Each structure stands twice: as structure tokens, then as C-alpha cells.
Amino acid sequence: MTVPTELTHDDALQTLRAHVTTHVALPGEPGYERCVPWNVAAAVTPAAVVLATTPEDVAGTVRFAAAHGFTVTVQATGHGAVGIGPRTILVQTSAMKHCTVDPRARTARVGAGARWQDVLDAATPHGLAPLCGSAPGVGVVGFLTGGGIGPLVRTVGASSDHVRGFEVVTGDGRLLRATPECNADLFWGLRGGKATLGIVTSVEIDLLPIAEFYGGALFFDGSDAAAVLRAWASWCVDLPETVNTSIAIQQLPPLPGVPEALAGRMTVAVRYTAVGDLAEGERLLAPMRAVASSLLDTVAVMAYAAIGAVHGDPVDPMPVTENQALLSSLPIEAVDALLAVAGPGSGSPQAIVELRMLGGALAREPRHRSAFCRRDAAFSLLTIGVAAPAIAATVVEHAGAVASAVAPWATGEQMPNFAPSYDPARPARVYTEDTLHWLAALADRYDPAGVLATGQVIRTVRG
Numbered sequence: 001m002t003v004p005t006e007l008t009h010d011d012a013l014q015t016l017r018a019h020v021t022t023h024v025a026l027p028g029e030p031g032y033e034r035c036v037p038w039n040v041a042a043a044v045t046p047a048a049v050v051l052a053t054t055p056e057d058v059a060g061t062v063r064f065a066a067a068h069g070f071t072v073t074v075q076a077t078g079h080g081a082v083g084i085g086p087r088t089i090l091v092q093t094s095a096m097k098h099c100t101v102d103p104r105a106r107t108a109r110v111g112a113g114a115r116w117q118d119v120l121d122a123a124t125p126h127g128l129a130p131l132c133g134s135a136p137g138v139g140v141v142g143f144l145t146g147g148g149i150g151p152l153v154r155t156v157g158a159s160s161d162h163v164r165g166f167e168v169v170t171g172d173g174r175l176l177r178a179t180p181e182c183n184a185d186l187f188w189g190l191r192g193g194k195a196t197l198g199i200v201t202s203v204e205i206d207l208l209p210i211a212e213f214y215g216g217a218l219f220f221d222g223s224d225a226a227a228v229l230r231a232w233a234s235w236c237v238d239l240p241e242t243v244n245t246s247i248a249i250q251q252l253p254p255l256p257g258v259p260e261a262l263a264g265r266m267t268v269a270v271r272y273t274a275v276g277d278l279a280e281g282e283r284l285l286a287p288m289r290a291v292a293s294s295l296l297d298t299v300a301v302m303a304y305a306a307i308g309a310v311h312g313d314p315v316d317p318m319p320v321t322e323n324q325a326l327l328s329s330l331p332i333e334a335v336d337a338l339l340a341v342a343g344p345g346s347g348s349p350q351a352i353v354e355l356r357m358l359g360g361a362l363a364r365e366p367r368h369r370s371a372f373c374r375r376d377a378a379f380s381l382l383t384i385g386v387a388a389p390a391i392a393a394t395v396v397e398h399a400g401a402v403a404s405a406v407a408p409w410a411t412g413e414q415m416p417n418f419a420p421s422y423d424p425a426r427p428a429r430v431y432t433e434d435t436l437h438w439l440a441a442l443a444d445r446y447d448p449a450g451v452l453a454t455g456q457v458i459r460t461v462r463g
């Protein structure tokens with residue numbers, strides 16, 4: 001981008017405050033620290049932080065950036081942070097966290113800064129379930145613009161399939177509504193395309209009438225990893241769509257919130273949710289309970305409000321590095337390959353190596369198609385490691401070794417929400433060729449000057 005005025009970037013930034021009605025923080029000023037993401041490993045040093053409170057603040061920032069040669073990106077919680085450099089203005093949405101539930105229509109209207117916990121708090125007293133992911137601390141909009149794979153994914157599909165509409169500021173600074181009937185191309189691209197086309201200011205979602213579920217986790221000692229993983233892989237293939245499960249080899253540090261029985265050692269967690277006939281859900285889990293004696297068994301009938309307890313993801317900010325591989329199948333050979341690289345005695349430095357069973361409703365195209373691809377994978381394999389400076393390189397290298405170990409069963413694809421990065425090879429892993437083409441074409445239309453910038457925006461490649 002060229003700077004279309006005589007002002008330097010520094011001079012121009014001083015005038016940014018005139019374009020918004022909220023707090024703007026330049027480096028070193030109070031409020032600038034709000035750019036620090038949940039994933040503190042991401043280097044985030046924007047030109048300015050706009051603490052947006054209204055859609056107009058977002059639109060004003062985008063228009064200002066276009067006029068002065070900056071790019072703009074957005075952050076709510078920083079759970080999906082990639083680096084942000086000094087030529088980019090950050091729109092920080094966490095103050096826009098309103099959430100209004102309509103219990104009759106079974107919908108919620110949710111601001112761009114809300115976390116899933118905000119929606120759980122507002123919806124579950126009505127017996128209604130928002131389709132969050134494993135961690136209620138994750139942002140609603142960031143999750144939904146990446147598709148959204150939750151603990152009920154096989155039962156309900158991607159959470160973004162349950163979006164009714166968005167309010168969004170597009171890259172050309174317009175505030176638009178996007179629904180299946182209105183700006184349908186934008187509605188298509190915002191569900192899966194992350195911030196490629198615009199900064200969402202609010203979203204309307206369906207709430208499902210699910211008040212409780214049978215679920216939680218069985219934790220086994222690491223020495224039982226081979227028996228548990230092999231049993232899980234053959235057990236899960238026959239499960240009905242009302243049941244969801246994932247399994248994780250965990251090496252959790254002794255931190256607040258980590259049960260003593262699980263800290264500082266290798267354990268295996270079998271996560272489980274069943275809806276509908278809860279007694280049948282209990283019966284279906286019995287074979288896994290019989291594989292070995294568990295260290296801890298938290299599986300019981302739970303209120304939907306407790307859905308975050310199934311995975312028990314970390315809450316406090318930390319430096320993490322992730323990698324994802326989607327698998328087309330999980331034969332015993334794949335399980336053994338995984339155990340060899342990440343199981344007992346492997347020396348794995350990963351905090352979590354997780355397999356989530358997919359399929360079911362996720363594999364079916366929803367009524368309103370979207371830019372979320374990769375519905376047909378059978379399993380997601382995710383490695384999550386602590387990216388502390390002393391071990392970060394080892395963790396990343398080992399994550400590559402895990403990916404190589406399962407390569408014969410991997411599709412070579414990934415999902416937008418997992419392992420975000422600037423890797424130029426990533427878009428082709430996340431999107432089909434058609435989807436990439438259409439997202440780039442829509443970006444030419446809704447962000448012709450290329451104002452929006454994050455690690456994940458899709459643009460036409462110009463020769």
C-alpha cells in the first residue's frame with residue numbers, strides 16, 4: 001500500500017483519535033497493553049490499539065487506515081493470535097461483549113467481544129445451549145468465523161452452520177448486514193473465511209434446547225496409553241451421532257486448576273459427551289470404563305452450563321504452539337505410530353496430543369453453504385505445546401515429527417481455527433481451490449484496497 005497523503009505514519013496516527021469516539025492507545029500509552037493476546041507467544045506490536053465500543057469505531061478505524069496506508073486487524077481474546085506488526089492498527093473488541101437471548105426464538109445476538117462463557121451465562125438459565133467449543137474463554141466471533149468444532153460437533157455439525165446473520169464492517173469501511181437473504185456472498189465467506197472480508201461487530205446464533213448431557217472425561221495413567229488408545233480407536237467407530245468423543249495424551253504441569261492426580265505425569269483423557277437418551281449414553285461408554293482402572297472419572301449427567309469441564313482446557317494466558325493434521329482414518333497402525341512418537345517413553349515434549357472424532361453431522365453440507373471446508377475428515381489430530389523460549393524450538397520440531405508419523409493417514413488439510421500461522425502454504429491446506437478462488441474474489445470486492453490483514457486473510461495472488 002502507498003501512503004496517499006503527505007503525512008508520515010507517525011503524524012497520521014496522532015489524528016486517528018478524531019475518527020473514533022473511543023480510547024486509542026499508541027505504543028507506551030495506557031491501554032496499549034490490551035493488545036497482549038491469550039497466546040502470549042505471538043508477537044503483537046501494532047501501530048495503535050483501538051478499544052472499540054461501537055461498530056462506528058470499527059468503521060472509522062478501517063476508513064482511517066485506508067486513507068493513511070495502514071492495515072487493520074482484529075482481536076477479541078487472543079486465543080488465535082498470530083503476530084501483528086507496527087504497520088497494522090489493532091481493533092480490540094473485548095468491550096463489545098453484549099449478549100441478548102430471545103428464549104422464544106431460541107436465538108442470541110452476541111457482540112464481537114463476547115466469549116462463549118458470556119453466552120453460556122445468558123442462555124443456559126433458559127435451558128438453551130450455545131454451540132461453543134471446548135474452552136468457554138474463547139471468543140464467539142473468532143470461533144464462528146473459523147467454522148467452530150465443539151464438543152457436540154458430530155451431533156450438531158460446525159457451530160457456524162447455526163449462525164443466522166452477522167453485522168460486519170467490510171474492508172471498504174461499510175457497515176453491512178449479512179444473512180442468507182442479504183449480502184449472501186458475505187454470509188457465505190464470513191463462516192470459515194475468518195476476517196478475510198470484514199470485521200464482524202455482532203452475530204446472531206441459534207440456541208439449541210439442550211439443558212443437560214451425559215459427559216466428562218475418564219483419565220488413565222500414561223502406562224495404560226497403548227491399551228486405552230487402541231481400545232478407543234476401535235470403540236469409537238460404531239458410536240451414533242448423539243455421541244462425541246476425543247482422546248488426549250496429556251502432560252500437564254502442576255498449575256492451579258490441574259487436579260493433583262493428573263499433574264506432572266503422562267495421563268490419557270477420554271472425553272465424552274452424549275445427548276438425547278442419557279442412559280444409553282452411559283451404556284455406550286461402558287467398554288471404555290472397562291479398559292483399565294481410571295485415575296479419575298468425571299463422566300456423569302451434567303448441566304449444559306458445565307460443558308467446558310469436558311476438556312478442561314487451560315484458562316490463563318500462556319505461550320502455546322499448535323499443529324493440526326486431519327486424518328481420513330485411524331487404523332491400529334496409525335494409533336501405534338502415534339504412541340511411538342507421543343506415548344510413554346517417547347520423550348514427547350507436548351502438553352497435549354489430542355484426537356477428536358469428527359464425522360456425523362459435520363460431514364453433511366448445511367442448508368446454507370459456507371467457506372468452511374474439510375468436513376469429510378474422520379479425525380482431527382492436534383498437538384499443543386508450551387512455547388516457553390527454552391523449549392519452543394524442540395516442541396515445534398517434535399510437532400513436525402508427530403505429523404510425519406501419521407502422514408500415511410493424513411489428508412494434508414487443516415481447519416481455520418487450529419494452528420493459525422502466516423505460512424504461505426496454509427491457505428491451500430485450509431480451503432479447497434474453489435473456496436480460495438471465491439474468497440479472494442470477494443476480498444477484491446469487499447476490501448479492494450487490502451486494508452484488512454491477519455495471518456489468515458485470503459487475497460488474490462497478483463503476478
Ligand SMILES: Cc1cc2nc3c(=O)[nH]c(=O)nc-3n(C[C@H](O)[C@H](O)[C@H](O)COP(=O)(O)OP(=O)(O)OC[C@H]3O[C@@H](n4cnc5c(N)ncnc54)[C@H](O)[C@@H]3O)c2cc1C
Nearest residue numbers: 075076077078079080081133134139142148149194195200
Ligand atoms: C484453549 C483453546 C481451545 C480451543 N478450542 C477450540 C475448539 O474446541 N474448537 C474450535 O473450533 N476452535 C478452538 N480453538 C481455536 C479458536 O476457536 C480460535 O483460535 C479462534 O480464532 C479464537 O477466537 P478469539 O476471538 O478467541 O481469538 P482472537 O485471537 O482474538 O481472534 C483470532 C482470529 O479470529 C478472527 N476474528 C476475531 N474476531 C473477529 C471479528 N470481530 N471479525 C472477524 N474475524 C474475527 C480473526 O481472524 C482473528 O485473527 C481453541 C483455542 C484455544 C487456545
